[in-house]
Amino acid sequence: MFSLFRQQVDSSDLLRSKLYDQDSFYDTFISDLNRAESEIIIESPFISKSRMVGLLPVIRRASDRGIYIVVNTRHPQEHDERNSVIAQAAIEQLQDIGVAVLYTGRLHRKVAIVDRQILWEGSLNILSQSMSCEIMRRTNSIDLAKSMLRFTQLDRFLQPKKGTILGIR
Numbered sequence: 001m002f003s004l005f006r007q008q009v010d011s012s013d014l015l016r017s018k019l020y021d022q023d024s025f026y027d028t029f030i031s032d033l034n035r036a037e038s039e040i041i042i043e044s045p046f047i048s049k050s051r052m053v054g055l056l057p058v059i060r061r062a063s064d065r066g067i068y069i070v071v072n073t074r075h076p077q078e079h080d081e082r083n084s085v086i087a088q089a090a091i092e093q094l095q096d097i098g099v100a101v102l103y104t105g106r107l108h109r110k111v112a113i114v115d116r117q118i119l120w121e122g123s124l125n126i127l128s129q130s131m132s133c134e135i136m137r138r139t140n141s142i143d144l145a146k147s148m149l150r151f152t153q154l155d156r157f158l159q160p161k162k163g164t165i166l167g168i169r
Contacts, residue, residue, distance in 0.1 A: 013141035022134045043072045043111040046128035047090040063098045075103040119145045
């Protein structure tokens, strides 16, 4: 066991993690979204029209199943004029299907957490990647997912799980 963000975590979770690149990431990520049972959190600083064409239907189906979805991204004003318009349109589409959209200034993290158990982290901009060489690590670990939620302070925006007392995670 080792301490990660001042919390004890089973190091074997990292040993069982798997690496993906820009070619192998999306198939597995979309499978995770399709299997989500309660919650999806995505941190992606950039949003592109071409990537949203493929992901929006998947996100819509998850939302239609009652999955609580949070997207944390940069404010559209942080982009150049062309990309600002694209990001704003995509954000409006996400909000129209019930996605909670958060803004973090100068955001550069690329993270996704599914059901507080599957943690994706790496260099790939989930909502915009197109022609770059990237890496993402997928770890199936409740402890590491919780650590990331606390570290990024995204746990403040999550709904309490059924059967929990409000404020205790």
